[in-house]
Amino acid sequence: MGELNARKNRQDGAGGDVETALDDLYTTPPSDFVARRETLAAAAKADGRAEDARRIHAARRPTLAAWAANLLLRSLPEESRQFLELGQALREAYRTLDADGLRDLSAQRRRIVSALSRQAVQLAHEAGHRLSDPVQQDLEATLRAVLADHDAADEWAGGRLxxxxxxxxxFRPGTTPPAERPPARSRPAPATGARAAKDELAERRRARQERLARAREAAEAAERHLNEERARQAEADAGLRRARERTEQARERMSAAEEHLRGTREEYRRAEKDQREAERLSRSAAEVLAQAEREAHERAQRVRRMQTDTE
Structure with missing residues (x-):
């Protein structure tokens, strides 16, 4: 289908460098878009690629909703592919089925658009941008347009909204877009009209049922995939919460250990000071003791000499 191959066809042609640069540019947050555009254009110009520089410089800064839609396409390629396939199936179904046959598809469409919109909001948040309610409404309108309109699907598939x-x-349940309404059929000739009309009606009913079945299968597959992605996201979020809790606990233990270490270091400094003082006192006492021993020895010798003289 065209919307699935638009990007690939563009990248397979000449000018791959500029296409890559533009793809990169349209996933850059709007707040950084202009600066990034000038950097990429200057790099192309410095490489002697004047036409590429002109194309890059002509790129329009996306709105926040358009950027989020581009980010969704780039970040979730498999979900985006299934969404585009669902849009093709729904458009085929809307051309032929009545409102009753499309009621369940419409409900699935709303759920899928809502789920994809939430994922885009999460991706934008992870990229540092919180989407306001009006921006989210524009984002959902964009996704509904992708489902309803072939040209819109092609445009979104290009990734440069x-x-x-x-x-x-x-585009409403039970109606056919005017440009796609089947041409009015002339009334069959009386001779063959009854049988031909009956056969044609049966064939149209069979075709409608087949289209409805394909659309339902596409919607159910997309919804299953989104549910799986939500489960994986929930699991990843739970893992992140557990990791944050462990980090906080480790930080608390580290803080306690650092506090204990500071106390131990202070105690060590006091003990070291006491040791130096004790060593000083010990040296002083040793000197006094040595002096006392010398004096005692001298006095003992004097006493012995005196005893010898008296004898």
């Missing part, structure tokens, strides 16, 4: 997309006003 500059503004949010608007779903066509005439």
């Amino acid at each position: 500059a503004t949010a997309l608007t779903p066509p006003s005439d």
